[in-house]
Amino acid sequence: MSRFLIVVPPFVGHVNPVVGVAAELAERGHEVAWAGDRDLLDRLLPADSTVFPVACPLPDRPADVRGFAAWKFLWEAMLVPLAHTMLPGVHAAVEQWRPDALLVDQQAIAGALVAGRTGLPWATSATTSSEITDPLATMPAIGGWVRGMLTDLRLRFGDPLHDHDLRFSPHLVLAFTTPALAGDPAVAAPVRFVGPSRRPTRPIDFPWDWLDDRPLVLVTLGTANDDAGAKFLADSVAALRARPGLQAVVVDPAGTLADVPANVLCRAEVPQPELLDRAALVVCHAGHNTVCEALDRAVPLVVAPIRDDQPVIAEQVVRAGAGVRLRFVHAGAERIGKAIDAVLTEPGYRDAAKRVQESFAAAGGAADAATGLEFLARSA
Known part of the structure; x- marks a missing residue:
């Protein structure tokens, strides 16, 4: 049996799709742990889950930001700083848990950096299909700007000898959709379309x-x-x-x-x-x-x-x-x-x-x- 570490950002929509995968792995006898925001994971995961707390501060986001300004804010003010702040906690989780492989959300870039630095195999959790369709293909300047930030992170904190995009594992990309909805992938990555992962439900009062x-x-x-x-x-x-x-x-x-x-x-x-x-x-x-x-x-x-x-x-x-x-x-x-x-x-x-x-x-x-x-x- 194997040990897996799931690295997630502090966003509900990026945790929920993977809960069902974690449950399936556990049913097959594997050990699963999580690295991410403790408060969020305690709320979303089963009570007996193994969680390694990771600092995940987020800035306040202006309500009226749209279009390119929203993309710029997402990357420049949220995801890149989040990679910096999550790195120590993800490193510590790997040291303590000693996983055989990592499952890393596309927006938890610190997980990809740690996997590269330690040589651990890792898979990407594409909890949104937008990245694998390359939405910035028609805006090459913006796409290049994003890739430049990711390259800088990889050279400083990851494996400088590999040139892969940190959003896409060279080993496996799990896409929680299918081509019937998302279309064919537009990226050079080993995408495995698995469709939605139904998660165990948690009790919520409702009339x-x-x-x-x-x-x-x-x-x-x-x-x-x-x-x-x-x-x-x-x-x-x-x-x-x-x-x-x-x-x-x-x-x-x-x-x-x-x-x-x-x-x-x-x-x-x-x-x-x-x-x-x-x-x-x-x-x-x-x-x-x-x-x-x-x-x-x-x-x-x-x-x-x-x-x-x-x-x-x-x-x-x-x-x-x-x-x-x-x-x-x-x-x-x-x-x-x-x-x-x-x-x-x-x-x-x-x-x-x-x-x-x-x-x-x-x-x-x-x-x-x-x-x-x-x-x-x-x-x-």
């Missing part, structure tokens, strides 16, 4: 008896967009107020919504996988996890991307035929309502979502990801 037999709409902007989402959520509620034949659950972590109609339930946190099992439609920000969890159940979408990888994922949804895209800032209640009506009444959207679901099922999910990691550890 299940509130739901009836009306079509259910789930409205969510994920876990990192509280600062930008108040107006969009309010406009979504207004659209749903005019559609009493629908029920809706709206995720409102900041508690910004008031005076909601009887057919709308607002909650700070919801058991998303279980709600998706009953949903007819998802309205969201095009976060990779939410999109893939919805399509894994053949649930079509209305997507309104905010920043970062979300425009790329939104375009994937539209290209697959599984949903409608709105402009986040200018959506408004009328446009949101019309998009909801279109996706619920035109069967082509659900048919397309079903095709993506079938590709996900064929990919193998957590089991296939675990098999790839076992092979990596054995070949070390």
Whole structure:
């Protein structure tokens, strides 16, 4: 049996997809430990998980940053400084745990640096498919700027003798999607499409008896967009107020919504996988996890991307035929309502979502990801 260390950044959406993989590895008799933000991992992981705490400070992010400015902030103010601050903790975790292989999230660059420095085999966890489609290919100057920062990190803290991109392991890249949604990879890396990894659910209180037999709409902007989402959520509620034949659950972590109609339930946190099992439609920000969890159940979408990888994922949804895209800032209640009506009444959207679901099922999910990691550890 082997030992694995999973290195993750302090982002919920980058932890959840890997929880199922860790559970699968443990079921096969392997030992698994995590390196990352202690508070976040304690909240998301099973109580008996082995966690090595790593410093993961993040700056406050301006709510109105969009486009290239958002990419610049993500890399210059978040991911590169995060690599610096995570390095000592990841080094310590490797020293203490002595893993046979590492599974490193694409945005936990410190894990790739430590793997290079120690010579350990490592796999990339591509918890969003945007990087493997090379969204900066049409903007070579920006792509070169990102690669320059990564090269500088590798030369200073990693293995200076290798010239691979730190976002893509030369051994294995686990992509939690399939070409049916993401398209073919545009990077020279050993990408293994495994589809979504369903994770063990944690108990979250929810009034299940509130739901009836009306079509259910789930409205969510994920876990990192509280600062930008108040107006969009309010406009979504207004659209749903005019559609009493629908029920809706709206995720409102900041508690910004008031005076909601009887057919709308607002909650700070919801058991998303279980709600998706009953949903007819998802309205969201095009976060990779939410999109893939919805399509894994053949649930079509209305997507309104905010920043970062979300425009790329939104375009994937539209290209697959599984949903409608709105402009986040200018959506408004009328446009949101019309998009909801279109996706619920035109069967082509659900048919397309079903095709993506079938590709996900064929990919193998957590089991296939675990098999790839076992092979990596054995070949070390």
